[in-house]
Amino acid sequence: MQNLKVYLYVLILTSVTALVLSLLQESLKDVHAKNEAFASKKDILASIMGAEARSKSDEEVETIFSTKVEALVIDAEGKVVKGKDAAAIKMADEMKKSEEARNYPLYIYNGADEKVYILSVYGNGLWDKIWGFVALKGDLNTLAGVSFDHKSETPGLGALIKDSENFKSKFVGTKIFNEEGDYVSVKVRKGGAVDKTHEVDGITGATVTSDGVTDMLYNSIAAYLPYFETLKPGLMKGRESEVEEVEEVTTEENDTIEMDSLVNDSTSVLDEVEVDSASMEVAQDSMQ
Amino acid sequence: MAEATKAAEKGTLFGKEERQLISDPLNDNNPVTVQVLGICSALAVTVQVVPSFILAIAVVFVCAFSNLIVSMLRNGMPKQVRMIVQLVVIATLVTIVELILKAVAYDSYKQLSVFIGLIITNCIIMGRLEAFAMANKPWRSFLDGIGNGLGYGFIIIAIAVVRELFGSGSLAGFQLIGKAETNPLLATDEISWLSWYLHNNLMVLPASALFVIGVFIWIQRSLNRKLVDIS
Numbered sequence: 473m474q475n476l477k478v479y480l481y482v483l484i485l486t487s488v489t490a491l492v493l494s495l496l497q498e499s500l501k502d503v504h505a506k507n508e509a510f511a512s513k514k515d516i517l518a519s520i521m522g523a524e525a526r527s528k529s530d531e532e533v534e535t536i537f538s539t540k541v542e543a544l545v546i547d548a549e550g551k552v553v554k555g556k557d558a559a560a561i562k563m564a565d566e567m568k569k570s571e572e573a574r575n576y577p578l579y580i581y582n583g584a585d586e587k588v589y590i591l592s593v594y595g596n597g598l599w600d601k602i603w604g605f606v607a608l609k610g611d612l613n614t615l616a617g618v619s620f621d622h623k624s625e626t627p628g629l630g631a632l633i634k635d636s637e638n639f640k641s642k643f644v645g646t647k648i649f650n651e652e653g654d655y656v657s658v659k660v661r662k663g664g665a666v667d668k669t670h671e672v673d674g675i676t677g678a679t680v681t682s683d684g685v686t687d688m689l690y691n692s693i694a695a696y697l698p699y700f701e702t703l704k705p706g707l708m709k710g711r712e713s714e715v716e717e718v719e720e721v722t723t724e725e726n727d728t729i730e731m732d733s734l735v736n737d738s739t740s741v742l743d744e745v746e747v748d749s750a751s752m753e754v755a756q757d758s759m760q
Numbered sequence: 761m762a763e764a765t766k767a768a769e770k771g772t773l774f775g776k777e778e779r780q781l782i783s784d785p786l787n788d789n790n791p792v793t794v795q796v797l798g799i800c801s802a803l804a805v806t807v808q809v810v811p812s813f814i815l816a817i818a819v820v821f822v823c824a825f826s827n828l829i830v831s832m833l834r835n836g837m838p839k840q841v842r843m844i845v846q847l848v849v850i851a852t853l854v855t856i857v858e859l860i861l862k863a864v865a866y867d868s869y870k871q872l873s874v875f876i877g878l879i880i881t882n883c884i885i886m887g888r889l890e891a892f893a894m895a896n897k898p899w900r901s902f903l904d905g906i907g908n909g910l911g912y913g914f915i916i917i918a919i920a921v922v923r924e925l926f927g928s929g930s931l932a933g934f935q936l937i938g939k940a941e942t943n944p945l946l947a948t949d950e951i952s953w954l955s956w957y958l959h960n961n962l963m964v965l966p967a968s969a970l971f972v973i974g975v976f977i978w979i980q981r982s983l984n985r986k987l988v989d990i991s
Contacts, residue, residue: 477838478838478840478841481836481837481838481841481845482841482844482845485845485848486848489848489849489852492852492856493852493855493856493859496856496859496860497859500859500860500862500863503863504859504862504863507862507863507866508866510866511866511867511870526867621870623873624873624874629964629965676961677961677964677965
């Protein structure tokens with residue numbers, strides 16, 4: 473009998489608390505979702521305009537997004553996927569799929585001078601996941617800015633990838649391709665950057681997180697390269713061509729001319745031809 | 761005469777005893793420096809002043825209302841599930857704080873992330889429930905909760921001021937001493953005094969909070985005669 477009283481008491485207590493919490497959660501669900509969406513949009517803008525993005529009001533962010541930002545979804549081969557919403561893509565879920573099946577969001581910001589391409593990056597920090605956005609200038613090589621976030625990196629150390637404007641500003645102007653046209657991405661180097669074009673100073677006391685950022689950038693940006701290849705064929709080999717839309721690469725003649733000029737240049741002809749034919753195939757596929 | 765004693769028994773709303781419930785934990789019976797409770801959360805979140813401030817408000821809220829609710833439930837609570845009921849009350853209140861913070865101040869919510877949830881494990885709250893709320897009336901328990909929450913908040917904000925000032929040279933994001941460009945938190949070259957000051961990186965690490973608390977205990981015991989030799 474005594475036990476029954478205890479069970480009843482606990483049952484009532486848990487029912488009341490469950491009711492209170494679920495009512496609160498349900499009524500606040502929409503506000504939470506709205507906040508999350510705007511926070512995500514502010515992060516995207518923060519990769520271009522830095523800390524200024526966070527002080528903007530929700531209406532300003534909405535206006536910028538509707539007038540200046542174009543959102544695309546691309547797949548692992550570099551083709552644009554129609555009918556999917558870029559904002560709805562959760563990188564955590566995409567990473568669980570096999571490499572070929574993944575979709576990636578791409579935001580194109582039509583700035584005053586040129587277009588800025590904003591990529592979503594995702595990787596592992598010290599304790600848990602880290603993610604963010606990388607803004608590439610129109611040449612698809614130079615970084616215009618970054619913004620990072622994390623699940624549970626150490627405050628004052630790993631968390632500085634998010635909090636430190638100093639750290640993020642060092643990425644501006646770095647390049648992901650080297651002079652030979654190879655994809656090298658940007659490294660976060662412990663002990664200080666040696667080559668400032670491709671390296672950034674590491675965070676003291678946050679080596680694992682910094683290495684996590686390096687790997688995240690390398691892997692995530694690489695996923696977008698097939699698509700960039702369709703925008704700028706020959707990008708992988710560092711051609712200094714203008715930013716061209718996909719329409720430019722229409723005729724077979726253009727392809728063969730590019731092939732020839734590429735073949736003429738390097739020492740290891742076979743390697744060049746093989747890589748280029750692969751990229752040609754990608755370009756041709758996307759045309760069909 | 762009988763009426764006077766009755767009135768004294770009932771207790772006034774903000775009588776001497778009630779005010780003492782709020783003022784004691786600020787100095788003589790401070791939960792962190794005297795009772796030595798709630799040290800854990802003081803370590804991680806006190807790197808910067810603003811998150812510490814928000815956490816302090818959250819703890820005051822949870823401490824006060826959990827004291828109130830448990831005090832109201834204290835007579836009907838079965839002995840076997842005493843601790844569980846207390847935990848459920850604390851956890852519910854902390855979840856309410858988390859949901860409201862997520863809706864009202866999303867950026868602070870993201871900044872504090874785990875630490876709001878860790879309020880559940882804060883010894884001060886459980887400690888006061890056992891030591892006070894289980895044996896006292898609701899209103900007085902509520903005041904005691906406010907007092908202890910404020911005592912805790914006061915100390916962690918003080919720690920955060922020391923750690924942010926000497927560790928990053930700034931206060932609430934405003935650069936005060938040392939070079940702004942070496943402040944890991946800021947990017948621009950803002951005006952600051954004492955540009956020769958090199959930021960003390962030890963202050964950024966959690967262990968420094970313990971050193972700072974130790975110094976606070978030392979200072980407090982030297983100045984407060986009531987605390988001398990209480991061990």
